[in-house]
Amino acid sequence: MQFLSRWESQRLSSTTQGIPLVDGLPIEEIAGQNWQPSRGDLALPALTLDEAAFAANRDLFLRWCESAGVSVAPHAKTPMSPELALSLREAGAWGTTVANIQQAAVLLAGGERRLLLANEIGGLAAGRRLGALLGAYSDVEFHAFADSPAAVAALAEAARIAGRGELSVLVELGAGRAGARDRAAIEATIAAVLAADRLILGGVATYEGAVATPDADETMRAIAALMERTIAAFALVRHAAPGRPLIISAGGSAYFDVVARALAPSAQADGNASVLLRSGALFFADHGIYARAFAELDRRGGLVIDGARHSAVEGFQPALKLWAEVLSRPEAGLAIAGFGMRDASFDQGLPVPLRAFRDGVEQQGLAETLSVTRLNDQHAFLSVAPDSTLGVGDIIAFGISHPCTCLDRWRVVLGLDADGVVTRALPTQFG
Template identity: 85%
Template sequence: MQFLSRWDSQRLSTTTRGIPLADGLATDDIGRQRWSPSRGDLALPALTLDEAAFASNRDLFLKWCASADVSVAPHAKTPMSPELARSLREAGAWGTTVANIQQAAVLLANGERRLLLANEIGGLAAGRRLGALLSAYPDVELHAFADSPAAVAALAEAARIADRSELSVLVELGAGRAGARNRAAIEATIAAVLAADRLVLGGIATYEGAVATPDADATMRAIAALMERTVESFALARATVPQRPLIISAGGSAYFDIVARALAPVARADGNAMVLLRSGALFFADHGIYARAFAEFDRRGGLVIDNARHSAAEGFRPALTLWAEVLSRPEDGLAIAGFGMRDASFDQGLPVPLRVFRDGVEQQGLAATLTVTHLNDQHAFLSVASDSALAVGDVIAFGISHPCTCLDRWRVIFGLDADGVVTRALPTQFG
């Protein structure tokens, strides 16, 4: 069985959104074109990555991780860009997180060799698929989740098919989505791992974001209770494998501070354990759900790095911009822009107009007169102030909410430098 990168050819065509009339242009040549979305050089709509903001977010978070005595395996499901995953690892990330076997295949085909498979894979058929993948990459270090004896059996099948001497299993506890629900289920899953050939107990995992609610106080109580269960489950695991290095994994992009405060002391006291976060979206930040999350983070005390407090809301900078052209001003108070649900996330808030350009020149103050009210497949409906000078052909830069459900709509995103000029093309591989 072969697992090949979809981008082996590394050539883009006019069928790729954002690419102008330059059929067959190699990705390595993109940065030499000096395209600027504000001038309309790209075929709009297009999604861009602020290279400096991404690097700043990366450096800030990795510095915080070092100060908090935790590690991170950024979740690749957010961008599914092997190039960005590699850049995070090379900057100091422990490895890379994936959500399923297909994502693992993409990252392995592109050179990653330390993966956290942060999900149950399914039954024995899925175990055989994972086993076939691992057979092709015998040098990979893989840690996979299981929350039941049935999930353990699937991983044992994978290890058998791959003829691995051992495969690391993290027992997942949880609420709100997957994860063993009580002590008895945790004990049964641990026992199944210990009884299985070729499997080893690698640690404990959970996900605190699944217990979040619209009520901030209720969310804090639910996360605190989940962290208590995680500590208790880690003690159960440690009692069965006194000498083995163990992982305690939790931590998305909204509550990683709470996770670190609860779990890092446990790992330090153990002396042979590590806390492994899986944050991914925060490297991109946004103008919606994560902007609000970082504001809440600051209300909890902000980022503490080497005993100094930093603002999360100011420190993490939105890195993604959606660019679209005004297609129509069909009536007073309404404009139609050339993007829609196929191009932008809308599950956690609609895009926000940030800047307006006309022939590459910013029209100061014009974005403040605009509001996105709703989306169709490929049309955005904008409420426009009665005195707005917005015109057909103007290019609007939009901020988005929820990077995970925006990036997955794009086969390629474009890196931008500080002058708003395209530096490179970053193919995504969502399948």
């Protein structure tokens, strides 16, 4: 059994939130402490992961991927947890997606050996950094994006420094974010890859979320146009790389169904290509932006698995909860809870009160009378009904919106079982 050294325990304690690690306590024994956030066993606030919900989301999405004829490399930027990345891969994911060199370093150190770096890396200095990293992992299958000859040059430098015989490049096209904007830019990128030593064409990539707008119909038209451009770019890459297995990569967590319907037929017709999604947040779901996205997905027809329709809203369950204690009832209609912008995402909506507890006993109906109106750094302002019994010391479980920008505030996430008992500690590695 591996124990935390004194230095490791102090280092972890100083950079985590909500977990009272004891010097000398093996991290493997955390599950045996029988901690329950609802009882106040932990220093709050704390962020928890519903283990059953996460596993159900994973299994549902992988079943859908298999039925739709696509694969997924879950985006590790959401939790930055090697343990969760491993669990997704062992369940059937193709590999893992990262957004930059730092994230690649974390996942490689964690044991991942098939990575998609879904971004341009920068210039030659970044190429040298990537090359030094890849040089230490000669067994990794690695794919990266390029949308210009300059981006290709950086990847060629990485391959040279790493001493790799081949480095796979996906030509990225796009709108609203990175990506080649027209055929000329795509052709120039392809030509640069062909002219470079140690680089090979690995396929094409895009990101449909960058063209989304508040108008659902307009968004569907924009995504359809982007998918047409992606298919055209794939034809150019295929012409330049006949006979080579190629990847067509797209798909976040909101429009993956649209992407699959558009791209899978081209991959199937090619016979030597695969559609690779990069969804990450949907494994966690939420009570905000993705709850709304799943409702839109249901309006588009829901999840079709082996010919049967399933509701995305009912299928994907929010797995994250933020737990906090009521600190003050300073005036009528107001409560102050002990969390804030340092602890919760707020870019896509404020947290939502879900359940309230007093001395470990749920106070039925109490949470429904509460709402979060604003956040300070470490204070949440709650609107409270005039006749509310909410008191100082009560503990509230909140749902969040946008897992990516909530998880990155935490250095440890606690797994919870169906009874609300801590099952494990999951360190995150956001750097």
